[in-house]
Amino acid sequence: MTEAAIRRSGRGGRSARRAQRTAPDFAMLPGLKRNLPLCEPMDEEQIHKIDDASMAILEEVGVVFRDPVALEDWRKAGARVDDERVHLDRGLVRELISTIPSDITYHARNPQKNVRLGGSHSIFVPMTGAPFISDLEAKRRWPTLDDLAMFHKLAHMSPALHSSAHHIVEPMDHVVSHRHLRITYSSMKYSDKTFMGMTTSAKNAEDVLDMCAILFGADFMEEHPVTTGNCNGNSPLVWDETMLGAMRAFCRRNQPVLCSPFVLGGANTPASTAPTVAQLNAEALSALAYTQVIRKGAPAIYGHYLSTVSMQSGAPMAGTPEISLMNFMIGQMARFYGVPWRTSNTLGGAKTFDAQAGYESAATLSSVLHAGANYIWHSAGWNEAGMHCSVAKFVVDAEQCAMGYRMAEGVRWDDFDEALAAVRDVGPGGHYLGHPHTQENFERAFFMPRLFDNNSVEQWQAEGAKEITERALEHAKRLLSEYEEPGLDPAKDEELRDYIARREREIPAEDALNQDY
16 A cells, blocks of 8 residues: 555554555665775776776777768877777877866656766666566567567566666567667657666767657757667677767767677687786777867766686676676776776576576675666676576566665664664663664664565465565566556657658668567
8 A cells, every 4th residue: 555545545553654655755865976985906007007908908099980981080189090900009098088077967858857877876787688578487489569668667667677778679570771760769658767768870870869859859959868788899890880970879969878888708809807907908998088089078988798618618708706806997997997887787698587687786786886887787687698587586686776775875873873772772681673773773683585484484485485586576576567658848749750651751661570479
């Protein structure tokens, strides 16, 4: 029973208060302000060693920009360009990245859900890009646009998730050339949190930004970040035309872009932790610098997708110690340059929502929080190396992010004196359960996960002996049954729909829509 329902019923008393306390709270947590010490394994000399190695790579090896526009931009900026290879002087790189804002604020369509990013301020963002779903019945299959909407609703109702992301799953019932429009509309419609924008081509990025201009206003976007683009590099040391075109689209509209080398440690980087970070750092810096060639002062985020590769099978791995070490090191480098940084959160290679999935995700969640990451992407749902998004894992990951949020807030001291007074009241041999301090603080004293079972085995068996996947899917179904859409302004909604209809008429549609999924 919700608070409103209690008021309507006119009932009070203990049972009503209990119902009010136990009713689910879907209010978004504010952006995370971290208060834990950072894990920083490198000393100052080692930070400079990585920096010097990265700058030497940029100067001596160079980075390939497979894009004639970018090559011309670099020539005008004073870089040495040999065919497609750009050699960047370290002085030029430092000058360019010095103009990147160290702190930004994302503006959501609900201003109460604006979030700050940079320094000690972080946000959790769900996974994206899964071509399969493990659905509400734990069945692995192709996803649809309705499935995507379901995930956007779950993200909206998850307090610790600060964004609805974009294509959490690929809507396979829509042709590829039209998907970015439907994905963006779904992100906007089913949640009033901030969201991501598609970067699958320069024109798709422009479409997304046009839709953002409808929702927020073009003039507003000139001064306020409202969405995020992600541009992946092709490690080692290559940026392609598709990503660079999308990067230009976002930077020209003054919207943040994640500059993300795609690292498979040991396959497209050296088979060693510190040199991998040196290469990744060079790749990220080359893209960060280019954002400032496009538009000086445009917000940009030091990014990466980080995995190591099994030397036995070639498969990407997650949750390994080297990934944690690299996250710690990358955090130090981003802070050295004074720019916000992005990492990937609850990654895993498990094929089901099993113990492997839990261990991998927990190891990464802990490390990225202690590394001081700002834009914490892929924070809910990731499984099977990103091949499917699991509904069960999505809601459990979201709760794990809430637990991580609570840990990263640090120790609370605001009730210290009152709690010590309770020690004197209770004395030796007593208990605190009925003490006024406990009654006033029990809800906030210790995090109580809803999706974990901490009861006795007898009670667990009496309640059906449900394991975590079954409990999580029941929870997801309850959430969806209680979902209330945060309505769009009708005029803007109509304008967005008209824009989508016009662009779908203009963009050729593939014949693939008739394929049997």
